[in-house]
Amino acid sequence: MRTRTLGPYEVGAVGYGAMPLSIEGRPDEARAVATVHAALDAGVTLIDTADSYYAPGGEPGHNELLVARALASYGGATDHVLVATKGGRGRTDDGGWTVKGDPGHLRRAAEGSLKRLGVEAIGLYQLHKPDPDVPFAESLGALRELAEEGKVRTVGISNADTGRIREAEAVLGDLLVSVQNRYSPAVRDGEPELRLCAELGLAYLPWSPLGGISRSALDGPGGPEARSAFHTVAEARGVSPQQVALAWLLALSPTLIPIPGASRPESIRDSAGAADLVLTGEELALLP
Template sequence: MRYRTIGDTTVSAIGLGAMPLSIEHRPDEARAIATVHAALDAGITLIDTADSYHWHADETGHNELLIARALARYGGDTSDVLIATKGGRGRPGDGSWTVTGSPAHLKRAAEVSARRLGVDAIGLYQLHKPDPAVPWAESVGALRELLDAGVIRAAGISNVSTGQIREAHEILGDGLVSVQNRYSAAVRDGEPEVRLSARLGLAFLPWSPLGGISRSSLDGPSGQTSADTAFHHIAAEHGVSPQQVALAWLLARSPAVIPVPGASRPASVRDSARAATLRLSAEELTRLEAPGRPDASS
């Protein structure tokens, strides 16, 4: 396993996105816990969750509680595991997602999340998404209050623009340690946020980092799939999965990047963890610059 840093905390270069363990089509609890344990066995020390990762309306915090149970039942040392949770979104049970960024809601949500996780202070608490009905500075100000009160040890922001990153950094200073936006081989419009995060010393945690990579193909702009892509060719050359190549490509984009791929099976998280040791050459990285297109060298 390779390692990177979030603030002053060292974590595995690949994290576990725990959302699939609690939302629609989730596995049973035995397999979910086995997936978390497989991640820990593979050396993963970053687990990404949120209070809104649940399915039914009365299940708020399902994923946080699941992670807490999985850690409690693990036979090894978990003292170096960083649990990153999020607040500010909700799920009313009809498949939709809501946004609530009021300071009162965020402060209350963080306190409840800490109790679910069974911790005195949350290692990393992230504002899940800006609320258009609440001034950004007010939502971020709630994170400042949570830091000052010792409810959280570090703060992050998610689904944000470069302007929102700068403003949050001005308010939170060293208390802001991470940005979590969508970024993958197929969705690369987050480059400005990646570069800004690196300049400010913030970790960048891509969500949906395997977006566009299916079991056998990379989805192109047309929605069609084909295994005739650079990702699949390079995977075959290394004898690994195309998902590993996609994660290794992300790691090569910036030392600030720490992907958090989701998993709902032990085999999936083990495969993702192996991407941390996959080194891509400069020539291979050049071949990967055209997402979803046939490998020009073939």
């Protein structure tokens, strides 16, 4: 798999978002572990998780524990795999999401993630979402302290606009290596943040990167006009429209690393194939 730069790391150009393995509708343990192993077999070296990826009513950290078990049971080397986790969110019993970015909570969250992942330091620790009730600089300061103590190697932020990105750069300096925002064929309002990350040399990790791509060109929000081009290119190439969508994303910026989710081995294998699918100028011109 081709690689891209994420701070001090070189990772596969397509990562893996492990959230589907732990939230509502999650697969059983055997299939979940097989999915992580399939990602590793396909050359994925960036796995994204969070302490808040668990089903309502469950225990925080389900996904982190699952990823740790899958890595431990893998038959090959895993020391080159970057596990990125996040803190600052939680779940409610009715399925909602909470936001908590105060320094005390973030410290406890990071220390819990350390134990669950079984590592001496978290390779990439990300603030899951700015807390409107906590000054952003205070949340960032907590992450900086964790890095200074050796508990975190690099820092990222998520769900951040350009102002937040610039503020994070000012507070964190070289510790800041990534921004994880939503971006996909269906959601493209993050272009200013994408451009700023390229300008600053920050990795841009789009979550839900396959939004708007359905198996059928006629299904999903936006109507056939929004997706028919992805399906047309896919049919001509003999690949899935999902692969074309990920290859399109990769062509947008040299610092972009998509993290598609998957709950089946065949799905992540297909997504990983996009890392080596280079679209032509003519094909890119067809895509909306």
